[in-house]
Amino acid sequence: MKNLFLFIFVLLLSFICLGCTNENHVATLKEPTETVIELEKVYMEMREIAWASLSDTDKETVMGNWKDAKVTEEQLSVNDEVQPDNNPMKVMKVIFNTSRDRFLGPIGIYINPNTNKIISRDVRM
Template sequence: MRKQAIVAVLSALLLLQGCGERTAQPVAEGGHSPPPSSSAPNAQLPKASVEAAATDLVPRLDVTVGGEVVVAQMGSYCWHDDVKGKGVCADAAMPPSFENLNAVPRSQAGDEISLAWSVEPPPDGINAHVSFPGQERPDEAVELRDGAFRAAAGAGDQLYVINAAWPQGAVPYYFGLHVEGDDEADSLRELAWEALTEGDKQSVVGDWREAEVEMFDTAHVSLLIVQEKFQDDESLNGRSLQSVTFHTQNDALLGPITAVFDRASQKLIGWLPRE
């Protein structure tokens, strides 16, 4: 009898010990068990949609060239908006591959390229450079003026990288162009460059091969004529003229240097007066 009592006590103790090792599972409202924790070995974490986040949060860059608008692609970045209480990071291979660009508009060397951001204010800091895939040509810095610049000289593919920084983060953008050479414009740039004095050449900022070449109208502008046969303003009537403009370190004080050519003969006619 005594042995039976001892066995019963030991059995009860073993049962109590087994109950103590069990851990209660939390139960959600409605009496259903919650889904397994994401810390489980085979759990799959949801992947954030970087494109959707970028569209709503990170500024978009629209690039306009030759009347065509393309959206620049983004490189790796981290962006945090304290006001919205949101943040996002994205990884992308850099430098980008020209073959992986979504769209490559065609352009002429010297064409204006304008940048437009989807947010205000614009970036606090911005710098840009262009590379030339497939060419033995070093990268070149790009000089922006009022959110625009000129397509680099020379024909071929050109890959532009625009690094923009806001308080919320820094984002690299990139896009490509297929540039067709403009022999006439290149010839005028070279003629105008050779006509400059050494002092004027040293004051020019940027690449002289990217000087602005435009059609020119003398209707409301006086010229400093260098060709005697054009001293009479009427001798210019009906002529097709083109100007070549070099920006300089003294633009704010004197204005740029602008040469005017007769398009048919490519002869230098004169210069626009500076201040």
């Protein structure tokens, strides 16, 4: 009889511990959502900086809403080789698709996310 009570006690204790674990898991699920929202704010800021740098002529050729421009994180490279130091510079690239993409390619603007300054642009031929 004592063994039965001990077994039930251990079983109930296990369920209580699992319940606490699930509660903590739910709390950690909220964190990535906040991170995604913060990341989208950074992306929108990069779009605004890139958009402000375009000439009126380039703005007229942008297809779609500029607020939907693609933003990617890139590593600074020279001749397609990552810099040899241990911490290569990470930059944000904003890509605007234009009506002239077929002839010149899209507009690509590289921005330093730490200083919010434009570092470079893709060559359009």
